[in-house]
Amino acid sequence: MSIDITVKIGGEAGQGIQTVGDLLALVCRKAGLYIMAINDYESRIRGGHSFFQIRIADRPVTAPHHKTDLLVALSRRTIDLHEKELAEGGLIMTDQAEDGEKENLVSIPINDLAVEAGGKITANTVAAGVCLSLLGAPFNLYREVLSEHFSKKSDKVIQDNIKAAELGYKAVEKRVFHRAFHWDFGQPKGMLMDGAKAVAYGALAADCRVAAFYPMSPATGIMAELIARSDVFPIVVEQAEDEIAAVNMIVGASFAGARAMTSTSGGGFCLMTEGLGLAAMSETPIVIVNAQRPGPATGLPTRSSQSDLLFVIRASQDEFPRFVFAPGTVAEAYESMLRAFDLSERYQVPAIVLTDHYMHTSVWLNDTELTVPDVVERHIADKPADDPDNYNRFAVSTSGISPRIIPCTGEALIVSTGNEHREDGHISEAIDDRIAMVDKRNAKMKAMTAEMAPPEALFGDAGTLLVGWGSAGGAIREAVELLRDEGYDAGALLFADIWPFPADAVENRLKQCKRFLMVEMNSTAQLGSLIREQTGLAHSGTILKYDGRPIYPVEISDGFKRIME
């Protein structure tokens, strides 16, 4: 029998439920298991209700599961809110029991045990210990993880935590949990990674040298990760006074020769749209990560959404080529950053990477090998050195790409502007110059389109395709499995490369199926609109979720069935 267990730890902000989850994830990884975990919290620092929900499996899992096998309730509210999600035979572990032991309830005085172990601060270690014990995990494994996890702390801290773990283990020694299993799956299958880390690592692998940002959930995590690495990597990260400054700083940095990025969320992206246009007009490569959350306006700052797709494709006045990527997995997030930096410089256009709160704050065990380039090609022209006087930053060419140089690195002078201009970069209002420059910029679109990968097809020849993009892909993937297991002729098309839109490939694919349904985390099926705009093909139904929470595979398969009836 295959392992597929969900543990949900709930409590108040500030109680450290995340730590419990992290410890479980580390132990699972060490045991050679796969995990996928989500993080649910309110926009506040203390109190309220949050949870960490980890799915443990012996094969890759790409989405959360809607049922909970083990509910760790560090607050009374956790039980009230989540008891109903309990799977058959599921258990609630809590220190909040009011009405004593019940059949499905394990009451553990977590805080008392923590104090016994050395201090309240070890409560999370106790809690994780209880969970692991219930699930049958060998204590040694946990001990090793604790030693590693606290390796930079004092011996006392390590000992206290091991003690706490032990107490947790012992507390449920006798309890039989029928979902316990034998923990023996070989070596770790990969690395634990959340989307924020994946994006940041991708940026480092792409040799990003300058980053500027203004704090905004859920994007700040990327920058925290970059800053944490800035002692080792050649990168400067600056907290800007606002998002306008952030985007313009990276335009300046890129102009001056550094690969540069910023990250933000919807409201901040709004403020960056003018700078995006400057990058386009001056053909300065930049990478912007827009980590989506529900809006409009401040919306739900700590929730997730896929609702900025059409906005980012059209953002800023007038028309210009840009890349838009919407990675669906942590591995894709990492690779998207590599490609965004490379393609942005190759074509001298801005690149936007669309992620979301769910992607940023969820953790996956990534078992895909990630590309590490040996050298980073910068696409900088060297020709001007021979004939600096005749250098034209915006020389017309059939590809639309002009030789780019870095200021003050040679005799050739760079002249650039956000106004329309001549080939030499000086402002021009002449009709010929205007047409030449618009055509030059637009000319890039053809080759750029060829860079775009067609959407990934899962059972692409199925009668009904579920079509989605970005982080919803994980759930769609599992929904297809569920549906096919039940005998439905379902497949999927998952978009990670969005713009320039790979229209021909999409049209060919979609023409072959009987119907396609859009699965999106927004209320209007934005990718559906884009598909129709680009191919003329209309979807036959939608499965949309816009409450800010991640979508479960079963919600998709249920939606499918509802539509097909």
Add this chain to the structure above:
Amino acid sequence: MSIDITVKIGGEAGQGIQTVGDLLALVCRKAGLYIMAINDYESRIRGGHSFFQIRIADRPVTAPHHKTDLLVALSRRTIDLHEKELAEGGLIMTDQAEDGEKENLVSIPINDLAVEAGGKITANTVAAGVCLSLLGAPFNLYREVLSEHFSKKSDKVIQDNIKAAELGYKAVEKRVFHRAFHWDFGQPKGMLMDGAKAVAYGALAADCRVAAFYPMSPATGIMAELIARSDVFPIVVEQAEDEIAAVNMIVGASFAGARAMTSTSGGGFCLMTEGLGLAAMSETPIVIVNAQRPGPATGLPTRSSQSDLLFVIRASQDEFPRFVFAPGTVAEAYESMLRAFDLSERYQVPAIVLTDHYMHTSVWLNDTELTVPDVVERHIADKPADDPDNYNRFAVSTSGISPRIIPCTGEALIVSTGNEHREDGHISEAIDDRIAMVDKRNAKMKAMTAEMAPPEALFGDAGTLLVGWGSAGGAIREAVELLRDEGYDAGALLFADIWPFPADAVENRLKQCKRFLMVEMNSTAQLGSLIREQTGLAHSGTILKYDGRPIYPVEISDGFKRIME
């Protein structure tokens, strides 16, 4: 024979060519003629080259003409640049002749005559006099116009100008211009109006009380017009520190009970997109005029474009209902403002009016009667007064519209926020509240769509339809005439109401024609994309102009023929 004459006055910025044009326009109006004039100038204050091009006709004309009958060259460059546009039998009138009189050249010492009349400052009056004399306009008409035009100035000024006019008239007394005609067309047919004025008057008629803006061409003209009227009308206009402040000021003003608007162009609109989202989330009505110019970035600040269509429809993160209007004539510009204010308040959503530089700075003789509402319905709820304690600003309703009140006008309290919220306006992260509010906002779309007028059809049953929007409509209208005169089976579909998209009406229309061609002032046919997105129907060709200059009817008819071959 019908009258259709184009006079083009060229010179440097600061030379007052606009005054020459204004005088001609006033005389034509007085004579019962129709006119249409465009204004071409660079982004600088002195020097360079600009021109004012006025078309004079005895029937309504909606677009400029590509041939010049009378070229008034106040600079040498005017001749160099525009001689080639001279119609057969056309004349050049100049004080810049180098090689003496030529057959098609009238050399007049304009400045000398002006000095003789009382001062260099009257040179423009001389120049207009020469033109009017050549065209056969009775001197009395000109004298009357001058007396009215300078009625607020001293007697000496009036006399000097009349003298200058006389000298201009006499200077070409003997010259026979075969395009001269008999000036006798009855009463004035309407009012001279440029787009900026039409928008401003529309705002005043809609009872706009607060306007805030940051200077930006070509939008500032609206505000100058409002300010000029602020002694008579109850309106406060404030120059904000930036566009972000401008849009938020009007959100505040509207929240506090005033109809409020701002105006800007692309770059400024970028900066307003976050505020647009706040208006949407807090369901605060606002009106934004985006006067388009070519971009991206600063682009061509004093040129025209239709390239922000898809941007304004999707601007700001996440999804929400909004209105987008793109008036094609000054009368439509005026009426669009009335509707924008009314519908924005009725549905509690933002409304965007898309105009452009061409529309703002061109002058038409408007002979359409304009609506003046006797009362302005404000759509403010009065119910809460009965039961203030149970007032919910965001009460769920089937229409999606909730009762709006004005703060501090009664006992009921208004609670509003840019975060997602409950019916009472307080922040909520609850799943139910989120879904209820998204659904409530989206529910408005149905009735909003019903408010949208279908595109105007000209020979809608023709085999080939030219499809366009906004200010390009005038040229398309005349192109259809040209084509039909030549026997082509051409018609047109002109959009002024853009969003919510009147999809059914458009689909019905377009399904009937053999093919349709997009005529747009951008490089990608944005309306064409939108039509395909909304109806699945694809155009068969494009006539696009994106050099910042107005499109001539003949360019469209030529384009049509090229495609049809």
Add this chain to the structure above:
Amino acid sequence: MVDVNDYNNEYENKWCPGCGNFGVIAAMKDALVKQAIAPHQILLISGIGQAAKLPHFMKCNMFQTLHGRALPIATGARMANHDLNIIVNSGDGDCYGEGGNHFLSAVRRNVDITLLVHNNKVYGLTKGQASPTSDMGMVTKIQRHGVISEPFAPLSVALSLGAGFVARGFAGDTEHLSYLIVEAMAHRGFSLIDILQPCVSFNKVNTYAWYKKRVYKLEETGYRPDDFEEALRLARQWGDRIPIGIVYREEKPTFEDKIPGLKEGPIISRRYDASKVKQLFT
């Protein structure tokens, strides 16, 4: 009679226990009650942040807007109706960071509103990054090697731009803060109270204890806030001794006073007149 309970609502408070914001809200309620202003007679406008959540925790008219944008919203509201009694609640990031440009302009305009900046010298809601007022060297998860920018100086900048009411309050002294709020609201024109507000979760430097050791009340020194040069000097005092109280006060014509169109009363109270529109076309 207005009672403090009139201002209490049932909406759950979301601040951390011990947060300085509790002192601010208590002072506000007290000041409003003292002035006998009822909840339907006041309008709170705020941006986004912990500070900016305050209006939700009080029963009255309110509009919580966007990060950084409370001041232009309040300015617009006053343009529409200058009878509105408006208090703006903002954070140091909200007001001096994202909203810095609006702060400059609001001061220069002398809009008649009362601005309370809950200055906790940190970005609270986004979990502890440095704010414009964070002291140099302050270490955070983002400013790992400490803050390297000179701190923003709200009082000095406000004075430089002609502010007519400049004060500093302390969230740990509710009574004094309440007095400042009453004075600020009484002032015709723009009034700024920069409030030293401990953030127990993220600012481990500028704590209650840290402030208690340092703050002193200007009112107790016999200082009269009418000497500009002296005000400028006090505005810069920081470190061992930190003045709280009214630093400068001078009444000048307000923004609203100077707009001719507002002489006849709030612009929303004027009458629409179709005949004026018709005259445009003659």
Add this chain to the structure above:
Amino acid sequence: MVDVNDYNNEYENKWCPGCGNFGVIAAMKDALVKQAIAPHQILLISGIGQAAKLPHFMKCNMFQTLHGRALPIATGARMANHDLNIIVNSGDGDCYGEGGNHFLSAVRRNVDITLLVHNNKVYGLTKGQASPTSDMGMVTKIQRHGVISEPFAPLSVALSLGAGFVARGFAGDTEHLSYLIVEAMAHRGFSLIDILQPCVSFNKVNTYAWYKKRVYKLEETGYRPDDFEEALRLARQWGDRIPIGIVYREEKPTFEDKIPGLKEGPIISRRYDASKVKQLFT
């Protein structure tokens, strides 16, 4: 040898005849030649406006950007390569209006760039609206009843935020302005020269004659720009007598000095190392 002709290009100048900007550009060229800086060794960054067009009229590296955004662009460029020698040309609207928030931050950061604000106290390129520095009461087509906001005070605000080089120049005195530019460029850290620049087309108040009657050179008074209090006082002097010259000078560690990652030289000059990336995955 660098010659002033090296800086001349053939691109058509678009300013009005008699514009104060001609004085500014002459002073810049002179200052660059004096320092023997060649055109390929300097980078001019500007925003949008008449002032911001300046870089087009000089033969050198340049980037004209967006209205209000020159300072963040310049900051970003220095983050990438702090060997770059950067002058920013900005207008009063550009720098203190649209870009006000960036001005505050650039001062606070002490980025090592030289900022020249062509302060004509009006929006030139957009045809004569009031700017943040327009004097109260100035009448324009938009400010029909005169400006009603307190003028922005660039020198006072810069000083309040710890600026290390604060000067005022006059476009009508090229020689003195050239001297200021040389000094500003020599200064390590952020340097501001607010330049009184007549706009012959739109500002009929602050003309050459108006300024000539009023300006006096600090250098001629024996003033030494190291007394902060005195600098603050001079920064506020306006009216009958207007000081030009260096108002304050104090070297402090720069933004670039304080970023650990820049110790080894410009970040763009560092080497990409794939092995470090691989280590991330272990």
